[in-house]
Amino acid sequence: MPYDSETKMTGPYFEARYSDGRTAAARDIRVALSKHGLLLRQDYPAGDEVWPYTSLTTAEPLSSHAIDALISNAAQPGASLFVPNGSFARQLAQLAPHLTTRAARRRAAVPWLITAAVIVAIAAAISAAQFSPARAIASMMPDKVRKALGNQAVRSLTKSKPSCMQAEGLAAVSAMTRRLSSGLDGGRTFNVTVVDLGLVNAFATPGNRIVLTRGLIEKAGSADEVAGVLAHEIGHAVALDPETGIVRAIGMSAAVELMFGGSGTVSNIGVLLAQLSYTRQAEAQADETALRLLEKAGISAKGFGQFFRRVNKEGDAGSDSAGGIAGMLRTHPPTAERIRRVDAANTYRATPALSPEQWQAMKAMCPKAAKEDG
């Protein structure tokens, strides 16, 4: 239908180039901004044509400093119109506001801003409700997987270092472990390994495994101190903290991947397993479990507190002692708060965690320690 008059024009004509999208040829035409849409004045072969404003699209949105406009018509795919005139672009922006940079940005940003706000709100709600999705996933992990993860972690951490296998020492360790875990329901068993490492550390791995270092046993002043630390690690294992840590690390690396638009940091599982430090709540809970287990086993909690103080003193002294307690300080900072809670534990009838002979055997169970003694 030919457009019949110029009386409905809102402005003058603009020079433009028109391509029909069938070939790369173009021809000069004149366009104008009418009330109903963009008016294309064509002499030949067709008559005038109107592109309604609502069906206009532009690849590049119209900005306020545009010096031209390249326009397509959704109803006529392929056809395009290039108008090299900044004033035309600004007038068109008024008539077809959906083509402006501002509108395009709003379309791109608003849904994701809302999504992000919802995600943050959910995350805040979850953490306020003390619900941890990572912990939920960890508790669904089959035992087989937990065991395999634990074996892997222990093997990778003790790679070149022999574990301490001296028989009487092993017997002492397992006696202490049994005594502590007898306080748990369900008859859970723990596999405790002592590694021939000089640095002072202790940690739980997935699958109810616990690793103590020779350095820790040497640093401890009594079997009660070791029992305190061991009870604490049992606390972590019971709460599935190591499993949760691994799930969380995998989730974090996925999130980082997204944050960086996927910069190809493809999955280094070693990194995941290496650095697990727990939240303050997890630590407090492990301490609580430890105190409960110590009480049920009839082992004094004083040793636990003593060990804290020992570590703290070394830390303040600058610690370049051969053992090196930096690791312990980093993963288990003995804060004033923790010491206060341990000191406030109930008093009850207690016997030493190990007999003097057992304690000697534990201290001498590593090859290095044995060599130094002899």
Next chain:
Amino acid sequence: MDDYVGGQPYGSGLQSRDAVKVSWLKPIGLLWLSIYNFIMRILTLGIHHFWGKTEVRKRIWSSVRLNGEPLEYTGTGRELFTGFLIVFAAVLLPTMLLTLAAVMLLGVDSVWLKVFQGALYAFFLFLTGAAIYRAQRYRLNRTRWRGIRAGLSGSSLRYAWTYFWTLLLLPVTFGWIAPWRSTLLQRIITQDMRFGDKHFRFSGGSGPLYKSFAVFWLLNVVVIGGVLAIIGKAIVGSMNAFQADEGDLRQQLPPDAIPGLLAAIYGGLFVAGLIYMVLSVWYRAAMIRHFARYTHIDGLDFKSNVTARGLLGIAITNYLLLFVGALLASVVLGGIGMVVLGGLSGFGIDPLGLAQNVEPQALAGRIGILVTFVFLFALGMLLPLTQARTSGYLVRNLALSGTIDLATVAAGAPEDIRRGEGLAQAFDIDAL
């Protein structure tokens, strides 16, 4: 003189062979767009990245003018995002889980784990080739001029395979396969490339590029080898002078000699790196000119006039821009972070564990990691600006000679590519 003698019909055909002039119209407001995208990326937890990138591309594409008319980029953020999600779910996540399973089943020390990781690495090298090709295809497919779409019609697997086996030969040939390899890969891409229904052609071999490569290779060997030799000599010399027989070098040297030696080593490495950068930019300029010289479409011949000096100038100023931008952004983000931490501690929330009785060293370590993370993240802030500068330089130095009958360039058959270049996105190999 009538060029169209003999059998040419009168009318449309006669006047229709066009020359094409390429020009670059400097985009306005890219600095602000860079900052806007950076802020939005933070506020949307990273998701806006794909939409931001799309807007940047629209700007850069439209700055490229052929006979004064802009290129059009018709891709969308949604396409890039879904492409990324699919690759994440189909490639990255399975790889993570597979690696985890392999570590658990085989053990950390197992030889089979090494074999598995080697195979995985090889597979990823292969995927990189596919990613390059598919990213190129997506971008061309979303590029229009006068409503006519460009495209890449070939097999990404063929390209990936060529990319892979020639890559394996690189070390074996001490790099000497490189010019032949890059020319081969460029030829595949160029010959698969089309504008409408017109295919591009690639008309040459790698021969001429070898002259530049030989200079590049020999100079590298001589200069870098020389620098390393001087460093080595300095180390050996100082060792001899102080009669270090067994123990640690540090303990044997007097303390005041160490800074000088370290300065010599790092200074030497820095100089070697700088020389390598200049030489490789010089070779890259030669390569770009080489590729352009052999690229044609219809009656149009490409020619690039990029120079090593020009490319180097752009590269250095770009690095400076990114660095300064990251510095400013880090300062601002650090300030905001401090305010937020202060606010949170008002509610008893302490994400960094500042209130815990942590030894200062550990705390400094934690903050150091955070600052590094923020700085690395902020390094990307002004990327749109630097990408536009690089594109501008390349386009300003591109010329098309000869003519093309634009009326005979017909729109190609529509292709169905709904997703963006997820693979390239995931591998971070897309330049723009």
